[in-house]
Every structure is written in structure tokens, then in C-alpha cells.
Amino acid sequence: MCKDTLPFYVGEDINGYIVESVTRELVTLKKKNGTLLPISMRMLRGLYKYLQENELSTDKVKEKINFTDEVKSAYPEIEPYLINGYNTIIPNLLKRLNNTTSRNIPKVLIIDEINRGNVSQIFGELITLIEKDKRKGNAEELTVTLPYSKKEFGVPNNLYIIGTMNTADRSVEALDSALRRRFVFEEMKPQPEKIAEIRKQKEIDAQIDNINLGELLTTINNRIEKLLDRDHAIGHSYFLDCKDIEELKDTFYKNIIPLLQEYFYGDYAKIGLILGVGFIKSKEAKDILFAEFYHESRELYDEKRLYEIVDYRGSTKQKIHLKGIEKELSFAQAIDLLLNRSISE
DSSP: OOTTTSSOOTTOEETTEEEEEEOSSEEEEEOTTSOEEEEEHHHHHHHHHHHHHTTOOGGGGGGOOOOOHHHHHHOTTOOHHHHHHTTTTHHHHHHHHHHHHHHHSOEEEEETTGGGSOHHHHTTTHHHHTSGGGSTTSTTOOOEEOTTTOOEEOOOTTEEEEEOOOTTSGGGGGOOHHHHHHSOOOOOOOOTHHHHHHHHHTTOOSEETTEEHHHHHHHHHHHHHHHSOGGGOOOGGGGSSOOSHHHHHHHIIIIIHHHHHHHTTTOHHHHHHHHOTTTEEEOOOOOOOOOSOOOTTHHHHHHOOOEEEOOOTTSSEEEEEETTEEEEEEHHHHHHHHTTOOOOO
């Protein structure tokens, strides 16, 4: 039997008792006088469950437990005479059982933006050990000797390593080939359809002032994909916690718009193609007097149109020009324009 599949192994010395044999159903111990002590694995698991559910430590067994009829009924696999009669060895068996149970529970290690790191510094010799067939208990198991403790170290099968990357970051293209070979890649696209579902779970209204947040995100991302690519699509997490129109405003001005400014390097005309005239407007025409200097494109610069962001924070309405007509719009009405809808009153 592999050591990783059972809590004990033949020949092991546990507090003076030698493991004679072990299966999934029974562990047989040889006492110092040579007689054998069979202990049911089912009984050990039942006792461990009893201790866990009653918030008792394994050392409690050393004190000899008074098992009531109610306890015996709830945990029929428990054998009180055996437990109390061998209260010096049972706690050690339970601790080993606990360690094995812990080894089988999946453990997750998340490395955020893994593509930005130096792979050799992050993993070192582990880069080989994380391969499926090189893990502990597998066919080509490998271990390394830790430099300080000098202990043998291997990667267990229950460890799952998740690395996150933002595909808008071009460093993904130069991702270390050793890393690519050892990971499965799965694209996690924005999921606008999840917004209403998750907000419902959080007991938040799916819409804000009749604004369908899923439709809003889809519209913005379709335009981003047209102007850039789908790798720059905005994630749905921005819209999961907004409770009212004011919080949605904050999301726009603190998250969405700054992200678009970064994407388009401050080209407000392109941001206007995404957010619409309700959010991006032409600056009032003012004579900008350049210094006296010849430049072949001076006239083009003189005629260049400048834009600015319409900020609805701190006020209910802002003036914009819509098809040559000056109008006062609220933030919600600006969203209507973004979605190519008629302006709601």
C-alpha cells in the first residue's frame, strides 16, 4: 500500500505499538508482549467524527470518556471499552487519521498575475515537481531536499495551483514556455448574464433605475472589441455591488472611465464612441494662441477639436449638445444615450 493512501504503514512504530498489517477496514498492531490488537478503521473514523462534532481534541481520549447511551446510539461504531482500554495509543491513531484526511482535502494556491513574475524565482525547482506524474504517490514521483531544513519535499496530489492573467497585458504573449507546458489554459470571459443572478444572491435589485446592467456591460464591451479587441473587454465584477444610481456613478468615474482612458491613451474621441455624447462632449471653442513658430501642421492644430468628460457627480444634471440642441441630462439619461435609447424623462 502507498503511504499516501492510508494513515499507517506496515512496520511503523506508533507509541511502542508496531503496525503488523493495515487495510482500509482494519489496522492490526503488535503490542510489546507480542500479542496482536486489531482496531477497526470504521471505529476510528466514528470516534474522530464524534470528537469533531463535539469540539473535543484527540487528547480528550487520554482522560477516558464516559460514553452515554445517547452517544452510543448516535455513533454506533464507537467501542467504549476498546477506546478507554487503550487510551494511550488511540489518540496517536486519531492524529494520524486526521493528517491523512487533511492530505485528501483539495488545497488551492492562487498566484495573481502570474505572467508578471519571474518563473524561476516563483517556482525554482518546484517547476518540475508540479507536473502531474511527478507528484507524491504517482508513477514518477520526485522530491527535492530543502536547502535549510534538509528535509525531503514533494508536491502532493491534492494541491491545485491557479495562476491568473489579464490578457489585455501583452506580457502574456511572452509567457515562459515551461509555465505553458505545465498549466491548462482556460479563458474567463466577462459574463454579463451573471450580473442579475449574483446580485439576486446578494439580495440587491437586478436593475438600477431601470438600467439593465448586463445590457450596459455588453454594449460597452462590443464597442471596445470593435475599436481594440476582445482581450480588453471589461469584467462583470464592477457591476455586482452597486446598490443605487450614486454607486453606479462611482463605478463609472472611478473604474470604467479611467480604464478606458488607459486603453485609448486619453483619446477622448474614441471614448466618446463607446460612452456617447452624454459622457464625452466638445470643449467650448476658445482661441488657443500658439507661440510664434512655424509648423507645417499649425492650421490643423488650430482646428483640432478637444473633448472633456461630462461629470455628473455632485449634481443632478449637466448641459450637453445633442444634435445641435442644448439639453440638460441626468446620469441615467446619459446611460440611455449610451444604449442608443430614447431619453427617458
